[in-house]
Amino acid sequence: MSDRSLIDDCFLHDKDRLRHHEALEILKDRLRPVAGTEYVALEDAHRRVLAERITAPRDVPAADNSAVDGYAFRHKDHDPAGGFFKLEQRIAAGHPSDREIGPWAAARIFTGALMPPGADTVAMQEDCERHEQDGKSFVIVPHGLAKGANRRRAGEDVKQGTVLLEPGRRLRPQDVAAIASTGQETVRVHAHLKVGLMSTGDEIRRPGTDLPDGGVYDSNHYLLRGLCQSLDVEIEDLGILNDTADRVEAAMRDAAGRCDMLLTTGGASRGEEDHILTSLDQLGERHMWQLAIKPGRPMMFGQIGDCVFLGLPGNPVAAMVCFLLYARPVLSVLGGGPFTEPQRFLVPAAFEVPKKKPDRREFYRGILTSDETGRTAVTKFTRDGSGLITGLREADGLIEIPEEATRVERGALVTFLPFSGMGLG
């Protein structure tokens, strides 16, 4: 673990602040899953974190069956010129037949119906011709069908005993479908985490109320609520706290007793009106504060008893960037999942930055576009202010510029973190 984990000087140079990768190491080192487990019906399993290994108890599909509506027969009776078969039976899905297909015989068969004994190949009905003669039915099958054509094999999707899903997986619709395909009707998942959301600042007001001079509407609450909902946690709205030390401390103590995690915004830097830091130090332990990143520098991480504490900066852009980079993996681990890193892609820059401060990692708001040749490229939201929700609204993701970079050249490959790879659809 880093020896810079307890830096507490707001006025350090970036090179002395904790770096992004060191912050991730501290988080990984300190975090353990805390959510208990429960059984839920498959109807309620979407987005929950799996707490058991799912193994296929049987082959899926359970037996050979037809992939099309058509005619099933023995391939060896079908010569290169095609075949003329006597229709002897009719097999629909859910109504298997145990009657053997003999030489030059075929069964009318429908998609999903089990192959009759002896048959190994199916011709699609559109490719066949039917004939009625002397009260009997015949079918002419065209030439060129390979042995096994249009037959789905038992176990071709999943073999009995295959591990379908490991614990820790956040279940997507197709994962729930895979569990359903095994016949299992309930599934063990991690219980919802309880997350307290608290906004701070004398100037902050909820929408729907009058805004006094100098007032600011509490956009961060709705930003964090939505971000948390993408992780399916239970949210407790702790409202807005005024900037008085006693109130902030009492509210944090109270919430920490009930919540698995407490997320605050605002009051993270060390102005005289910023009480989050002092309250955390009074009530619990601070594991990090002040990162060499932009935006998001004053973010803090600590714990109050068993409650994990993340103090996000008040500026909305910094709050969102810190949530996606740090709060999201923290919530995932606490909830029984993996430490989720954002997806990263290298994309050509359709912008340039002539001068960037070294020693800190910067995150710009990135908008996908195409360059002159039609290739996908990324451009930067032009203004850098950390209070501009417009940039977040217009962006498709974040552009990550590493510590050592001092400029960005147009056309150079830059790292792009799509919002869709951080749980935001």
Ligand SMILES: Nc1nc2c(c(=O)[nH]1)N[C@H]1C(S)=C(S)[C@@H](COP(=O)(O)OP(=O)(O)OC[C@H]3O[C@@H](n4cnc5c(N)ncnc54)[C@H](O)[C@@H]3O)O[C@H]1N2
């Ligand atoms: N002397 C220093 N000043 C500042 C530093 C520093 O290191 N030294 N850091 C700057 C950085 S970087 C950031 S980021 C901000 C964040 O500081 P705080 O977390 O203390 O945030 P506040 O001062 O409370 O608010 C900042 C800004 O955000 C607005 N805000 C706050 N809460 C909300 C909300 N719920 N919804 C919408 N907007 C909100 C608030 O009105 C302020 O405009 O500090 C710098 N200063």
Ligand code: MOO
């Ligand atoms: O984190 Mo602040 O938003 O860097 O300005």
